[in-house]
Every structure is written in C-alpha cells, then in structure tokens.
Amino acid sequence: xxxxxxxxxxxxxxxxxxxxxxxxxxxxxxxxxxxxxxxxxxxxxxxxxxxxxxxxxxxxxxxxxxxxxxxxxxxxxxxxxxxxxxxxxxxxxxxxxxxxxxxxxxxxxxxxxxxxxxxxxxxxxxxxxxxxxxxxxxxxxxxxxxxxxxxxxxxxxxxxxxxxxxxxxxxxxxxxxxxxxxxxxxxxxxxxxxxxxxxxxxxxxxxxxxxxxxxxxxxxxxxxxxxxxxxxxxxxxxxxxxxxxxxxxxxxxxxxxxxxxxxxxxxxxxxxxxxxxxxxxxxx
Numbered sequence: 001x002x003x004x005x006x007x008x009x010x011x012x013x014x015x016x017x018x019x020x021x022x023x024x025x026x027x028x029x030x031x032x033x034x035x036x037x038x039x040x041x042x043x044x045x046x047x048x049x050x051x052x053x054x055x056x057x058x059x060x061x062x063x064x065x066x067x068x069x070x071x072x073x074x075x076x077x078x079x080x081x082x083x084x085x086x087x088x089x090x091x092x093x094x095x096x097x098x099x100x101x102x103x104x105x106x107x108x109x110x111x112x113x114x115x116x117x118x119x120x121x122x123x124x125x126x127x128x129x130x131x132x133x134x135x136x137x138x139x140x141x142x143x144x145x146x147x148x149x150x151x152x153x154x155x156x157x158x159x160x161x162x163x164x165x166x167x168x169x170x171x172x173x174x175x176x177x178x179x180x181x182x183x184x185x186x187x188x189x190x191x192x193x194x195x196x197x198x199x200x201x202x203x204x205x206x207x208x209x210x211x212x213x214x215x216x217x218x219x220x221x222x223x224x225x226x227x228x229x230x231x232x233x234x235x236x237x238x239x240x241x242x243x244x245x246x247x248x249x250x251x252x253x254x255x256x257x258x259x260x261x262x263x264x265x266x267x268x269x270x271x272x273x274x275x276x277x278x279x280x281x282x283x284x
Contacts, residue, residue, distance in 0.1 A: 002229075002283055003032040003059060004275055005239035007206075010264050013249035016043040023052040029269050030276075033059030035103070035239050038090045039067075046096050053097065061204070061237060062094035062142075064104040071109050072129040073122040073156065080129060087133045087144075095140040101237070102137070103145040103178055103204050106130070107166070108156045110149070111253070118156045126156070127169045134172035145178035145204040150186040158187045160194035167201060176203035180241065181220050185210040191221055195228040202234060206241045207275055213260035214267045215240060216274035226282035238279070240271045 006026050012019050015036050026034045038044065053060055070083040087106055094102045107126045130144070137144050148163040157163050163177040177198045181191065188194040195202065207225075209218035216222060243254045244264045250256070261267035 002235050002238045002279055004030075004272055004279070005033040005035050005059070005061060005237050006031050006268055006272070007035040007037070007063070007239060007241040009035075009037050009250050010240070010242055010244065010268060014039055014043060015049075017045040017048050020045065020048050020052045023049070023056065023058060025265075026268075027056035027058055029265075030272055031058070031268075033061065033237070035061040035063050035241065036097070037063045037065055038093065039065050041086070041089050041093060044093055046093060050097055059237075060094075060097050060099045061239065062090055062097070062099055062102040064090045064102055064106050066104070066106060066109045068109055068112075071112070072106065073108050073118075073125050080125065084129055084133050088136050091133070091137050091140050091142045091144075094142050100141060101143050101145050101204060103147060105147045105149050105154060105157065106133075106144065107146065108154055110153055113152075113155055116155070122156065123166075123169075126166065130166075130170045130175055131172065134170060134175050137174040138172065142174070143203055144175045146175065147178050147180060147204075147206075148183060148187070149180070150183045152186075158183075160184075160188065160197040164197055164201065176201050178202070178204035178206070180206035180208055181225060182206065182208035182210065182212060182241075185220060191225045192228045195225070195232065199232065202232060202236075204236060205229070205234070205238050207238050207271075208241050211260050212242045212254065212256060214242070214274070215271040216278075217261075217270075222274075222278055223282075226278045230282045235283070238275055240268065240275070242267055242271070
C-alpha cells in the first residue's frame with residue numbers, strides 16, 4: 001500500500017517551531033506523513049519536529065528548495081559549492097527526522113530561465129555535483145529523489161526522460177527520479193508514458209491537479225496514473241503539493257492568483273479522500 005502525504009507548503013512558506021502544529025493538523029486529517037520544505041534550514045527545530053512526528057506515528061519527507069546563490073550548474077564554483085553544502089545539510093536534517101528521502105529539483109534554481117536549452121557543460125557540472133552529494137546521502141541512508149519541473153520554472157530537467165537520463169548518469173543507488181502530475185500535465189505526452197519511463201526507479205510521486213487545485217477536480221487522468229502505478233507495483237509516497245493565495249510567498253512563486261479550492265483545509269481533506277479512493281481501487 002502507498003503512503004499518503006501532504007506538503008506543508010499548503011499552509012506555510014517556512015518551517016520552524018511554530019510550524020510543527022501543521023504536523024498535528026495533517027495527522028488529524030488522516031495523512032500518513034508530511035513533506036517539509038527546507039527553505040531556511042536554520043529555522044528547523046529538529047527536536048520539536050521529531051517529537052510531533054513520533055507522537056502521531058507520522059512519516060516525513062524532506063524537500064530541498066534551490067534558490068539564487070546555490071546552483072549546481074552555475075559557472076561560479078562558489079555557487080556550486082554552496083548548493084552542495086545546502087543539499088548535504090538537508091540530507092542531515094532529513095536523516096535526523098527519521099526519513100529516508102529528500103526530494104526536489106536540486107539541479108538548479110527554480111525560476112532560472114536563460115533563453116536557451118541546457119548545455120553539455122551544465123549537464124556535466126550537475127552530474128558531478130550530484131555524485132558528490134550522493135556519497136553523503138548514502139552515508140545517511142537518504143535517497144535523493146530528483147524532480148523534473150515544467151519549462152516555465154526551469155530549462156534544465158523538464159521530463160521523465162530528462163530525469164531518468166540524469167539519474168543514470170549519476171549512477172548511484174541513492175539518486176532516483178520522482179514525478180509530479182502537475183508538471184507531467186504540461187510536459188509529457190501521457191502520464192502512462194512518463195511513469196513507465198521512470199519504471200522501477202520511481203521513488204516519489206506528487207499527486208497534483210492540472211491547476212494545482214484539489215486532486216480529482218481537474219483534467220489529470222487519474223485512472224491512467226493509478227493504473228500505471230499499479231503496473232509498476234509502486235508502494236511509496238503519494239503526496240499532495242498544492243498552494244493557496246493566502247500563503248503569499250508561495251503563491252507568488254507558483255503564480256497562484258485566484259482561489260483554486262474553497263480553502264487549504266478543504267483541498268487537503270477532499271484531495272486525500274480522492275487519492276485514497278483511487279488507491280483502494282488500484283493499489284490494494
């Protein structure tokens with residue numbers, strides 16, 4: 001059976017001691033775990049977070065958020081080193097929280113667009129950087145799940161084919177692909193084709209509607225998604241990653257200018273009910 005999670009970006013643009021309350025909220029809603037954004041790692045209260053997770057027997061996933069100044073494909077070696085240091089710190093926190101996976105588009109800065117395709121030099125820099133941090137990930141038993149995102153947010157890795165090629169070039173058992181139905185809706189020819197491309201390497205899945213609204217209310221072909229996950233015998237995390245306008249920093253970054261659900265809580269509870277229904281149908 002898969003595990004159902006929620007990204008805390010639905011409720012907050014940071015994660016600190018005060019944000020621990022959202023772990024209790026997610027548990028009460030029936031989620032199996034939460035995905036924690038590591039925007040500013042210095043704000044994470046590891047002790048309080050671990051205590052809340054243990055109290056509710058909740059799992060967690062770390063999420064690395066790249067930003068200007070920490071970029072694995074930058075021509076500036078200082079920026080590349082800063083990115084590697086940041087990913088290592090995220091790995092360390094993830095392990096301390098008892099998680100086995102750190103997810104995200106760790107290859108470059110979200111929103112960085114340069115008006116051209118990626119270069120071979122950038123690809124080589126990324127592979128080299130991920131190889132280095134993968135060694136630290138292995139020491140901490142944390143797998144890096146690399147996320148392709150759409151062309152409006154990066155020019156570097158957009159598709160399942162892209163991320164599988166990157167993972168194969170890094171060639172570490174601790175670097176795997178993840179996929180997100182929101183980005184797949186923009187970049188892929190079919191959900192089935194993208195998921196089958198990742199195949200048994202697939203390590204994490206974001207279940208998001210085409211408009212970032214409540215799963216099950218939009219254009220995503222959920223039967224196709226779940227049929228393919230069943231074919232792959234996928235049994236890891238299915239995580240809702242959606243955003244609402246009142247979390248202003250995230251809404252601005254994700255271009256959420258209107259209400260896409262009645263409320264954040266409604267999106268979470270109704271989305272979870274839908275995903276569990278699909279899981280019971282296809283992934284018993």
